[in-house]
């Protein structure tokens with residue numbers, strides 16, 4: 001397929017994924033956490049200007065914002081926001097992405113070869129592959145992630161803007177476009193100036209396989225547990241040493257194994273240990289807690305405190321302390337008051353020939369925070385599979401169909 005023959009959205013996607021935009025948790029006190037996110041931000045701003053968007057700006061924090069005026073007759077309709085994120089995750093290599101298209105004929109999906117071994121996905125591991133026989137799939141070369149999370153969302157929104165620029169009569173309300181940084185490190189669009197964005201409702205385009213429609217996410221917090229030991233020469237330790245590493249092991253064993261992420265799905269929440277560092281003197285364990293249900297979420301937090309109380313009571317002194325940092329809340333609390341946002345999105349999927357699937361997000365989105373800040377914001381699919389890893393891929397047809405879905409969606413708001 002020649003470059004010219006490629007559809008607008010595919011061409012954009014292949015270009016955007018080759019620009020490294022990995023965010024960096026180590027720099028999470030700055031926004032953006034990595035300067036490279038400006039590379040894509042500035043490029044998108046230039047392209048938006050060329051497409052005739054208004055108020056195009058890249059803020060000092062790498063937020064790209066722009067407005068598209070309403071089509072004739074829809075000027076009095078509430079403005080609608082479309083949002084995607086610039087950054088990609090740092091959990092897999094994200095620089096030097098070399099996308100290529102595989103015509104998938106069934107069986108293992110081999111995206112590349114690394115050290116003489118094929119990097120492959122099997123239909124056993126990803127049963128959805130069985131539905132994708134005959135499709136063109138954009139894959140990596142096996143050494144990096146693809147970055148479809150969320151450059152697929154970015155490309156789909158940009159392709160919609162281009163389609164509207166070429167066909168201004170396509171019905172749409174005034175649109176706010178936003179590409180924000182650092183979603184992958186939990187930044188959550190907190191610096192988006194909602195009043196000047198000027199939208200009544202918005203959608204993030206940051207979901208998985210095509211058809212996914214999400215308006216419930218986890219309640220989320222981070223819990224750090226510190227263990228204070230007492231160190232003394234092991235030869236003299238009897239009845240005196242308190243080994244912080246053993247306090248951690250005791251504490252962790254009190255948490256229910258059945259509530260670990262590797263044993264939960266759907267609406268089941270979890271307690272997940274992200275890491276631990278320990279010596280005799282001191283140990284620190286980092287956990288995250290997730291649950292869609294606010295009551296069960298609080299019960300998990302309480303359980304973690306009770307486990308600390310239990311160890312402290314056995315020791316007869318305070319050596320285990322639990323501290324909690326709230327991360328995000330389930331946006332369903334807000335979005336439930338705007339059921340029309342879900343209905344309209346379902347209609348848009350169906351009008352584009354896609355069966356919508358309403359799923360609870362087992363994570364968060366930028367929309368969670370935006371919803372609580374007054375901009376109700378469900379999440380739409382991008383079409384991407386297996387994101388955050390070297391096996392990530394996206395069907396070309398999903399990229400193209402998502403632009404149709406967005407076109408149908410904005411028409412319904414006009």
Ligand SMILES: [Zn+2]
Nearest residue numbers: 149150183206
């Ligand atoms: Zn994402």
